[in-house]
Amino acid sequence: MRFWGLKTCDTCKKAQKALADAGNTLEVVDVRADGVAPADLARFYAAFGDAIVNKRSTTWRGLNEAERAGDPVALIAANPTLMKRPVVEMGDQMTLGWDAKARAVWGA
Template identity: 60%
Template structure:
């Protein structure tokens, strides 16, 4: 299980604490592999982008209208967090539904 997030993100820390066996990858330092981003975008669509982030608010209208995958490649902190890859399954965020699916 791989958890993509930010080491400074409180939600990512909570998820990592609850999933001690997960491998953590900081999206700011390590990025997210292109194939993982493509799969996540195919699964979650527009909800993969965190449109409430400071990074999003700093983008121009033209940048916001661009390809989401290109935006995420250029600004990995725009990704909603955490993105959890567990074998063939993907989970986005750390809501009750994700916790129930992963913790039982």
């Protein structure tokens, strides 16, 4: 199971713990330290569309209108912390965020 998040994000910490407690082995990608591979970012955008951009983040609030109107994939590539997290993937299943729906998918 692959997990994209931030090691400092409380939601990501909760998700990692719940997934591990449910018996999953995680391959964790820290989006700030490790970055997000362009192919992964393209897949995330294809799956989730504009929802992949965390518009409640401090980084988002610091952008000007022209930057916000730009290509979401390029924006996240330049500012990885703009990506909503966590993204969890195993096989052909992929979830965004850590809401009740995501927890149900992963049995956590």
